[in-house]
Amino acid sequence: MPVQSSRAVRFALLIAALALAGCAALLDDAGSQDTPDLVNPRQVIALLPDAQGVAQMRAETEAEGYRELRVTRLAGLGLTMMTYRMPDGVTGEEAIFALETAVPSSSVGLNHAYRPQQAGAVRGLDYADGLMGWTEGACRAQMAIGMIDTAIDPLTPSLAGVRVETRQFFDGPAADPQHGTDVASILADPARLRDVTLYSANVFGGSGGGDLVTGAEALVRALDWLATEEVRLVNLALAGPYNKLLDLAVARASARGLILVAAVGNDGPAVEPMYPAGFDNAIAVTAVDVDRRVYRNAVRGPHVDVAAPGVDVRIRGAGGARFVTGTSIATPFVTARLAADPDVVAARNTDEVRALLARTSAELGASGRDPTFGFGLAKAEGVCGG
The missing domain is CATH 3.30.70.240 (Alpha-Beta Plaits)
Structure with missing residues (x-):
């Protein structure tokens, strides 16, 4: 035969x-x-x-x-x-x-392939900090922040004075750093957080075709690095299909105390959950605009945990201000809010952080948790730890 x-x-x-x-x-x-x-x-x-x-x-x-x-x-x-x-x-x-x-x-x-969840630049309003109620003068970061994304541009104004540790998880040239730089600018903007240490895992190589894509293998290696460095809070502004290898890695990371904050994705309200936001061990973040309306392309579902500003958000970049949209943009607002909160340092697992967000978020939809906004709008009033 x-x-x-x-x-x-x-x-x-x-x-x-x-x-x-x-x-x-x-x-x-x-x-x-x-x-x-x-x-x-x-x-x-x-x-x-x-x-x-x-x-x-x-x-x-x-x-x-x-x-x-x-x-x-x-x-x-x-x-x-x-x-x-x-x-x-x-x-x-x-x-x-x-x-x-x-x-x-x-x-x-x-x-499997995973892609950033950010739309193109548009005009808009500088509303995000006010909507969440960030304290004037900024909060001190209570813990280091990890991000799994593209490379970042260390010259961007929002990263001045930020301690950055980087590692690359692919061979060859890096992809355009714009997406990662935008995310890092929100995570470490001195208007919100000070004394930030940022661990940047670069998982996107230059494909030559303009499509930003990484694989499950790189994501698993990046999670392992952050776990080894004992970085407990990790921002994942990317999304893709279910993958059992990523599932196991996320479960292992969570068991070691890592809190993963992930974008629900921009593929529209009718699709199945995207990952890693779809895992029980991740905090799933959706995006809203200045009027607290959900981003029209945001994925919906029972896994959605919380909403944050993500439509027409102003970013301070090396080339000046620009306005960006996507669940990738909402996610670092939630990560930064968690980094400022000493109660998150004491939290033992993702469920305790989810319960904290449920208590402190402002309802936007139906009473309780709903598939569009989760527990509602993440709020930053009174979370500063000093």
């Missing part, structure tokens, strides 16, 4: 066996070889919890003709990441089923 036919038969039998065993959930991350939501459709990635699993995975992949590309020890998450090129004729679904069946301790998935 030809090799490809033999693989197809084994795959069909495996699906039937898994279905009988109640394991159909493993299909969730398989996706399609042709989907545009993959950074590289020929790569498969495995996360392993221990040395025994690593050895088993290496033996299995060598026997089946996989080419090992990278092995990364993720000490901050307590995992090892192994990245492979799949053999010709093997699909993503086949690879996931075969490798997870051979190495039960593994979590295997594809390298």
Whole structure:
């Protein structure tokens, strides 16, 4: 029997066996070889919890003709990441089923794509600080802030005096730093926060096509770095599809005390949740305008936690003021508000931070939590820790 036919038969039998065993959930991350939501459709990635699993995975992949590309020890998450090129004729679904069946301790998935959630520059009003009620004179940052984004321009006025630690999680040239610079300008603007230490994980390389895109592999490595550096508060102004590798990494990071604040995404109100905002272990942020109306392209759903200014927001950049829109812009307002609050330092987990936001936010929609605004508008009155 030809090799490809033999693989197809084994795959069909495996699906039937898994279905009988109640394991159909493993299909969730398989996706399609042709989907545009993959950074590289020929790569498969495995996360392993221990040395025994690593050895088993290496033996299995060598026997089946996989080419090992990278092995990364993720000490901050307590995992090892192994990245492979799949053999010709093997699909993503086949690879996931075969490798997870051979190495039960593994979590295997594809390298899904994630994109910044910011719209183009527009004209607007300088209203954001007043809407949230930020204290004049700025609050002192109670904790370091991590961000996973593009590179940032250290010459932008809002970052003057900010201590910045950076690391790059791709090979080759960096992408345009505009998005990351805009996000950092909100996180560390001296009008809101002082004494800021910013850990900037650059996960977006220059693609040459103008499309800002990163992969699940880079996001996992960036989370591991921030966990290793004990940076508890992390801003994620990006979104993409569900990925089981990112799911595991987020769960590990959360278990180590990291608080992840993520943009719900700009794909419109009718789409399914986007990630990482869709994970239970993330604070999901939507955007509103000066009149407290939700951004028309914001994703909706029961996972939405809180709203912040994100429509026509004024950014002070090296080239002067500009106005930007998107859930990417709303997210750092919430992260900055949390960084100023000593109660967040004492919080043990994401649920406690979510409960804090529920108590302190101003309702915008129906009473209680709703799928458009979550618990309402994040407020910054009285949160300064000195």
